Amino acid sequence: MSDAIDLNRLPPAEECIRDVRAWLAERPAQPLAYLHSFGCQLNAADSEKLAGILAAMGYGRTDDPAAASLILYNTCAVRENAEDRVFGTLGSIKRLKTDNPALILCVTGCMTAQESVAEKIRKSYPYVDIVIGSSAVQRLAQMLWAHMHGMRHAWDIETYTDIPEGVPTVRDSTFKAAVPIMYGCNNFCTYCIVPYVRGRERSRDPQQILDEVRGLIADGYKEIMLLGQNVNSYRGNAEIPDFPALLREIDRIPGDYWIRFMSSHPKDASPALMDALLECSHLARHLHLPVQSGSDEILRRMNRRYTTAQYLEKVAYIRAKDPHFSLTTDLIVGFPDESEADFEATLDIVRRVRYDNMYSFIYSRRTGTKAAQMEDPVTDAEKSARMGRLLALQREIAVENNKRFVGRVMRVLCDGTAKKHPGHVTGRSSENMLVEFPGDAALIGSFADVRITESHSGALTGIRITDEG
Numbered sequence: 001m002s003d004a005i006d007l008n009r010l011p012p013a014e015e016c017i018r019d020v021r022a023w024l025a026e027r028p029a030q031p032l033a034y035l036h037s038f039g040c041q042l043n044a045a046d047s048e049k050l051a052g053i054l055a056a057m058g059y060g061r062t063d064d065p066a067a068a069s070l071i072l073y074n075t076c077a078v079r080e081n082a083e084d085r086v087f088g089t090l091g092s093i094k095r096l097k098t099d100n101p102a103l104i105l106c107v108t109g110c111m112t113a114q115e116s117v118a119e120k121i122r123k124s125y126p127y128v129d130i131v132i133g134s135s136a137v138q139r140l141a142q143m144l145w146a147h148m149h150g151m152r153h154a155w156d157i158e159t160y161t162d163i164p165e166g167v168p169t170v171r172d173s174t175f176k177a178a179v180p181i182m183y184g185c186n187n188f189c190t191y192c193i194v195p196y197v198r199g200r201e202r203s204r205d206p207q208q209i210l211d212e213v214r215g216l217i218a219d220g221y222k223e224i225m226l227l228g229q230n231v232n233s234y235r236g237n238a239e240i241p242d243f244p245a246l247l248r249e250i251d252r253i254p255g256d257y258w259i260r261f262m263s264s265h266p267k268d269a270s271p272a273l274m275d276a277l278l279e280c281s282h283l284a285r286h287l288h289l290p291v292q293s294g295s296d297e298i299l300r301r302m303n304r305r306y307t308t309a310q311y312l313e314k315v316a317y318i319r320a321k322d323p324h325f326s327l328t329t330d331l332i333v334g335f336p337d338e339s340e341a342d343f344e345a346t347l348d349i350v351r352r353v354r355y356d357n358m359y360s361f362i363y364s365r366r367t368g369t370k371a372a373q374m375e376d377p378v379t380d381a382e383k384s385a386r387m388g389r390l391l392a393l394q395r396e397i398a399v400e401n402n403k404r405f406v407g408r409v410m411r412v413l414c415d416g417t418a419k420k421h422p423g424h425v426t427g428r429s430s431e432n433m434l435v436e437f438p439g440d441a442a443l444i445g446s447f448a449d450v451r452i453t454e455s456h457s458g459a460l461t462g463i464r465i466t467d468e469g
């Protein structure tokens with residue numbers, strides 16, 4: 001039977017969903033699926049679609065892999081440790097497959113788009129049943145259909161470039177929603193695997209985005225995160241040509257909600273984008289602007305296409321209009337041949353911009369990228385020591401920065417309870433600051449006005465103004 005199945009000629013996804021659903025309905029109990037997403041928020045957004053397709057096929061969900069009849073991993077390839085985690089997980093799951101040969105094990109996401117990884121899975125983890133290439137959420141039902149029709153290994157590592165519209169979606173939250181607006185990347189930063197595993201940039205139709213955002217706001221969502229590897233290179237149509245225009249159009253939708261977006265490439269962070277950010281009332285007052293390095297020579301070798309002077313000009317533009325505007329960044333420590341002077345230039349830019357938060361990573365060599373060919377005499381010990389220095393500096397800056405919020409009333413979107421402080425609620429301010437205050441879990445999912453009474457390096461604490469004596 002399996003020989004007769006041609007993966008390029010599978011029935012349409014809707015037909016496969018119907019068939020698999022009918023097939024599963026014959027089981028004595030509802031089969032459960034375990035879905036785990038590694039990596040970035042774009043992967044998490046893809047996983048919400050995978051969850052939607054699983055639900056449409058009739059699967060229930062479980063947090064326990066041992067209770068599942070289908071296990072699906074959505075993988076990340078951005079750094080070696082991300083891949084190692086996936087391989088470790090695949091190794092540990094073998095026992096479940098041995099105990100229950102009917103268990104269906106699927107792998108999708110960015111790792112599968114690399115031929116070498118696919119080969120490793122084929123050789124070292126032959127018990128993986130289904131492999132689906134990155135950006136191919138809509139292939140899940142079809143590949144499952146092929147497997148259920150006797151194809152022992154249903155493998156398709158193609159990176160798909162069509163934009164998934166109308167795919168059933170099960171969202172993780174009832175008040176924060178991720179909305180991808182573009183997929184892929186054309187920038188080819190020399191250290192980065194993403195353009196190779198996610199393909200070229202493609203933008204969603206602006207009307208589709210607006211309809212989705214309108215629907216989410218009508219459903220009571222309080223925070224919409226617009227996502228793309230490089231959101232500000234979004235290209236729309238004649239009426240809504242670019243990202244600043246899209247932001248202004250979304251901002252016109254009435255309602256009580258915040259809009260955030262990630263990530264912006266500094267080369268495309270135009271004055272028009274920053275003006276939209278400052279002028280639109282629904283836009284959160286925070287910009288994540290990954291600088292990666294403070295050394296012009298390293299930025300050139302990273303192919304980032306901006307200089308530190310150009311980056312600082314953008315920071316000055318926004319801070320001239322709002323001196324306290326919140327900026328966060330990504331930084332890579334130990335790019336090949338990073339000298340002590342290069343690293344000190346990174347410390348210097350961090351001191352100048354005074355970020356509220358940063359995500360810093362030790363450079364990880366990615367096979368297939370340009371930087372993988374570069375000489376790298378810097379030792380791992382030196383890289384770790386530099387990372388320690390960078391983190392210490394950032395902690396110092398955060399402690400100082402956070403003092404500016406004490407005494408202010410901040411609007412906070414409540415998102416959880418404080419694990420260490422029973423009876424306290426946590427949330428994020430418009431500036432994306434973590435805020436904790438005494439409150440009831442019933443507040444989760446709503447806005448609260450909190451007067452900040454104390455600041456720490458990683459969080460602010462306060463009291464709701466309605467609770468003030």
Ligand code: SAM
Binds near residue numbers: 191194229292362364
């Ligand atoms: N498109 C986004 C941008 O350019 O800001 C970043 C997307 S990437 C998934 C997130 C972060 O991972 C990057 O900003 C970079 O700091 C880090 N990163 C990417 N490749 C890396 C590598 N090979 N080693 C270490 N960090 C890396």
Ligand code: SF4
Binds near residue numbers: 188189
């Ligand atoms: Fe990677 Fe650079 Fe694209 Fe970001 S902009 S995804 S770092 S290649």
Ligand code: F3S
Binds near residue numbers: 041043194197
């Ligand atoms: Fe990882 Fe792919 Fe995102 S490589 S960071 S999951 S785009």
